[in-house]
Amino acid sequence: MSNAVDTRGAASAGGAAAGFEPRITAFVCNWCTYTGADLAGTSRLHMASNVRIIRLPCTGRIDPLFIIKAFERGADGVIVSGCHPADCHYTSGNYHARRRFAVFHDIMGFIGVEPGRMTFSWVSASEGAKWRDVVDEAVANVRALGPFTAYRALAPDAGATEGAGVAAPAGEAEAS
Amino acid sequence: MSRIGVFVCHCGENIARTVDCAAVAEALKDHPGVAVAEDYKYMCSDPGQALVKKAIEENHLTGVVVAACSPHMHEKTFRRACDQAGLNKFMCEMANVREHCSWIHEDRKEATDKAIDITRTIVEKVKHNRPLETISIPVTKRALVIGGGIAGIQAALDIADGGHEVVLIEKEASIGGHMSQLSETFPTLDCSQCILTPRMVEAYQHPNIKLHTWSEVEKVEGYIGNFEVTIRKKARSVNEDLCNGCGDCQAACPAKKIPSEFEAGLGKRTAIYVPFPQAVPNIPVLDRENCTLFKGRRKGLAKDACGKCKETCLKDAIDYDTEDTFVTEAVGAIVVATGFKLYDIGRDQPEGLKGYGEYGYGEVPDVIDGLQFERLASASGPTEGAILRPSDGTEPKTVVFVHCVGSRDPEKGMEYCSKICCMYNAKHTMLYKHKVHDGRAVAFYMDIRAGGKGYDEFSRRAIEEDGAEYIRGRVSRIFRDGDKVKVWGFDTLSDEQVVIDADMVVLATAIRPQDGIRELAQKLSVSTDEHGFINEAHPKLRPVETNTAGVFVAGACQAPRDIPEAVAMASATGAKVLGLFSADELEREPAVAVVDESTCIGCMRCELVCPYGAIEQREICTVDGHVCGHTAYVNPGVCQGCGTCQAVCLSKSVELQTFTDEQVYSEINALSMWE
Numbered sequence: 137m138s139n140a141v142d143t144r145g146a147a148s149a150g151g152a153a154a155g156f157e158p159r160i161t162a163f164v165c166n167w168c169t170y171t172g173a174d175l176a177g178t179s180r181l182h183m184a185s186n187v188r189i190i191r192l193p194c195t196g197r198i199d200p201l202f203i204i205k206a207f208e209r210g211a212d213g214v215i216v217s218g219c220h221p222a223d224c225h226y227t228s229g230n231y232h233a234r235r236r237f238a239v240f241h242d243i244m245g246f247i248g249v250e251p252g253r254m255t256f257s258w259v260s261a262s263e264g265a266k267w268r269d270v271v272d273e274a275v276a277n278v279r280a281l282g283p284f285t286a287y288r289a290l291a292p293d294a295g296a297t298e299g300a301g302v303a304a305p306a307g308e309a310e311a312s
Numbered sequence: 313m314s315r316i317g318v319f320v321c322h323c324g325e326n327i328a329r330t331v332d333c334a335a336v337a338e339a340l341k342d343h344p345g346v347a348v349a350e351d352y353k354y355m356c357s358d359p360g361q362a363l364v365k366k367a368i369e370e371n372h373l374t375g376v377v378v379a380a381c382s383p384h385m386h387e388k389t390f391r392r393a394c395d396q397a398g399l400n401k402f403m404c405e406m407a408n409v410r411e412h413c414s415w416i417h418e419d420r421k422e423a424t425d426k427a428i429d430i431t432r433t434i435v436e437k438v439k440h441n442r443p444l445e446t447i448s449i450p451v452t453k454r455a456l457v458i459g460g461g462i463a464g465i466q467a468a469l470d471i472a473d474g475g476h477e478v479v480l481i482e483k484e485a486s487i488g489g490h491m492s493q494l495s496e497t498f499p500t501l502d503c504s505q506c507i508l509t510p511r512m513v514e515a516y517q518h519p520n521i522k523l524h525t526w527s528e529v530e531k532v533e534g535y536i537g538n539f540e541v542t543i544r545k546k547a548r549s550v551n552e553d554l555c556n557g558c559g560d561c562q563a564a565c566p567a568k569k570i571p572s573e574f575e576a577g578l579g580k581r582t583a584i585y586v587p588f589p590q591a592v593p594n595i596p597v598l599d600r601e602n603c604t605l606f607k608g609r610r611k612g613l614a615k616d617a618c619g620k621c622k623e624t625c626l627k628d629a630i631d632y633d634t635e636d637t638f639v640t641e642a643v644g645a646i647v648v649a650t651g652f653k654l655y656d657i658g659r660d661q662p663e664g665l666k667g668y669g670e671y672g673y674g675e676v677p678d679v680i681d682g683l684q685f686e687r688l689a690s691a692s693g694p695t696e697g698a699i700l701r702p703s704d705g706t707e708p709k710t711v712v713f714v715h716c717v718g719s720r721d722p723e724k725g726m727e728y729c730s731k732i733c734c735m736y737n738a739k740h741t742m743l744y745k746h747k748v749h750d751g752r753a754v755a756f757y758m759d760i761r762a763g764g765k766g767y768d769e770f771s772r773r774a775i776e777e778d779g780a781e782y783i784r785g786r787v788s789r790i791f792r793d794g795d796k797v798k799v800w801g802f803d804t805l806s807d808e809q810v811v812i813d814a815d816m817v818v819l820a821t822a823i824r825p826q827d828g829i830r831e832l833a834q835k836l837s838v839s840t841d842e843h844g845f846i847n848e849a850h851p852k853l854r855p856v857e858t859n860t861a862g863v864f865v866a867g868a869c870q871a872p873r874d875i876p877e878a879v880a881m882a883s884a885t886g887a888k889v890l891g892l893f894s895a896d897e898l899e900r901e902p903a904v905a906v907v908d909e910s911t912c913i914g915c916m917r918c919e920l921v922c923p924y925g926a927i928e929q930r931e932i933c934t935v936d937g938h939v940c941g942h943t944a945y946v947n948p949g950v951c952q953g954c955g956t957c958q959a960v961c962l963s964k965s966v967e968l969q970t971f972t973d974e975q976v977y978s979e980i981n982a983l984s985m986w987e
Contacts, residue, residue, distance in 0.1 A: 177410060185413075185419070190980065196921070196959060198959060224923075225859070227839050
């Protein structure tokens with residue numbers, strides 16, 4: 137396992153190769169979307185299994201660098217989802233997030249990520265079905281775009297030993 | 313080096329049906345930093361928890377990951393188990409492999425692979441968890457109640473009876489609120505004043521209640537258990553300690569033609585006045601806007617134009633030169649009970665609202681609103697209880713009552729139901745018929761909403777016993793036609809136009825929040841809905857709490873409420889406040905932001921985005937006391953842990969404990985190990 141090699145480079149050589157399964161990281165808030173995803177579970181709504189959720193207290197907590205880092209570490213797509221405007225558990229965190237991501241969306245081309253790889257949405261705690269739709273749609277979009285390979289060369293350690301990835305906390309590296 | 317225990321739960325069949333739990337445990341065994349990985353049928357059961365505790369003790373675990381259900385379900389359970397086994401409970405996290413995995417996927421391999429990913433991600437996070445201690449905050453056991461209507465009075469009495477001091481503030485000269493203006497109350501038709509005034513007096517005389525009337529909230533600082541509230545005591549011009557409420561000043565005042573707010577404009581008052589005879593406290597205020605002396609002063613007259621009240625006052629209680637004063641009160645909890653106002657249906661409307669110009673309110677004197685009818689029907693009102701129309705003082709023989717004026721009308725800006733109007737309209741038709749036996753009461757309604765104990769029976773009684781005529785339909789126009797008030801309506805059941813030559817029309821206008829509610833909400837850091845009603849923390853499970861800890865809400869400032877509901881909410885806030893005051897210190901989770909003062913540059917971007925005002929600037933001084941820089945400081949009592957500050961921090965100096973950058977980046981990095 138310590139010698140695990142990312143095999144996606146090979147896959148991407150063939151373009152949107154058959155058998156390509158998108159890897160999508162979702163940053164969601166604890167109160168609305170995470171709970172909405174819980175509801176999708178309790179309602180047994182079946183959906184694509186390509187999404188991995190990272191729970192945060194609020195979309196306001198999401199640093200755009202998280203998204204860049206996810207792409208750098210090999211995600212093919214990213215979802216950001218939180219409480220609807222005016223419903224934020226923390227009153228206004230989602231408004232800060234909305235502004236931040238409006239700007240972030242504009243620089244995606246500049247950083248070499250197709251906008252179709254990013255999904256921003258609002259999913260409330262009562263919208264289990266909407267969460268399923270967001271997931272399925274994001275997976276379909278990213279599947280159509282094929283694997284994300286633009287950062288492969290930039291991140292030689294991507295997909296290297298798991299210990300190495302963790303030992304150098306990326307957050308601090310990003311910050312400096 | 314981390315020694316993490318991974319515990320994979322089958323949840324009976326719930327997880328095990330689609331996830332190979334043994335395979336998950338097996339895969340995690342080899343993960344760096346994992347000391348032990350086990351699976352078990354029901355991890356949350358007693359033997360399951362015992363298994364976790366035993367593993368902690370035997371393997372000297374530094375962290376625990378339970379791969380099971382959502383953290384919203386059992387995080388508390390397993391954190392408690394860890395705590396009992398001697399592991400700091402914040403070193404325990406849940407990997408959600410049920411709601412987010414086994415329940416939403418069918419393919420066993422896909423689900424198992426995903427469960428392994430999810431669990432690994434959380435293991436990487438836990439490696440960077442830090443032991444934290446719950447935060448203790450001291451509690452000032454005094455409460456502030458804003459608003460002296462029935463809700464505020466009830467809340468104040470409940471808290472005061474519970475043995476704690478209460479500061480009750482009211483912006484008007486007397487407590488009592490709208491309830492004091494009502495004639496009778498539904499569904500019992502008992503006299504409103506008869507049941508209210510004893511409570512007003514009780515609140516006034518209660519040794520634990522400190523009353524500030526003619527006062528408003530100026531500023532609120534602090535946080536749950538530790539608020540500091542500045543109260544503006546508006547200049548009353550009457551010394552409350554000296555005044556004995558004799559009323560001589562009112563009799564002497566020459567300005568007698570001022571429309572009385574208490575009488576909803578149907579009666580007159582003097583410039584120095586007590587709003588109504590049963591006012592509490594029975595101490596007048598001087599309305600400087602309408603006072604001859606102050607009018608003269610504003611014109612710049614060298615000599616005071618009047619002074620009759622001061623000359624008359626035997627107690628020498630009147631002082632024309634008082635100014636607004638400010639008092640500061642330290643309290644631990646705040647109850648907001650500012651109540652409602654009626655939708656002003658005239659042509660002049662604030663932004664977002666449209667009036668009902670077509671109903672002639674404010675132009676035809678015999679078109680009145682529900683509160684004005686209350687005053688007409690009240691034994692203490694301007695007509696002493698006789699139903700007489702405002703224009704000529706004659707007894708109206710046909711009265712039309714119009715439901716839903718503004719309410720349930722998105723066109724006018726209010727899509728909500730005002731809730732109390734169906735009931736008070738039924739009451740009004742009854743009161744009218746009881747007083748004018750040969751009169752005709754006609755009500756135009758959309759639906760009759762009479763949900764409540766004894767409510768439907770009451771509204772049926774109005775129709776069946778007292779003979780009120782109910783027409784389902786709307787009114788399109790109301791206008792003066794000679795001596796009559798012409799009402800054009802439509803009966804939607806018979807599909808016919810209806811024209812009524814009425815003598816008086818009563819409009820059931822919508823319930824709106826009080827003016828200034830948004831400014832008050834801002835001072836309290838609570839949110840309001842689009843209409844200005846205060847948002848409760850949860851519409852079902854936390855109906856009297858707000859999103860700001862320590863601030864509670866009661867009565868019609870939260871949504872249209874009738875008296876029983878307002879009182880029930882008020883007592884609920886009382887219970888919440890007494891619960892808060894039951895301990896000397898209050899404990900809360902340490903999910904708060906912390907500033908690293910050694911790297912913070914004091915730019916205060918965090919302060920700008922903090923929804924709670926939890927961040928303040930602190931001075932950094934040299935040893936000899938010179939200010940050499942600034943840093944941010946997060947008050948752990950106020951911080952609610954959203955982390956918005958962390959995302960905007962340029963120097964990465966503020967960190968939300970439990971969701972640090974290290975933790976989140978470790979999770980992101982862990983995900984790139986997919987196979």
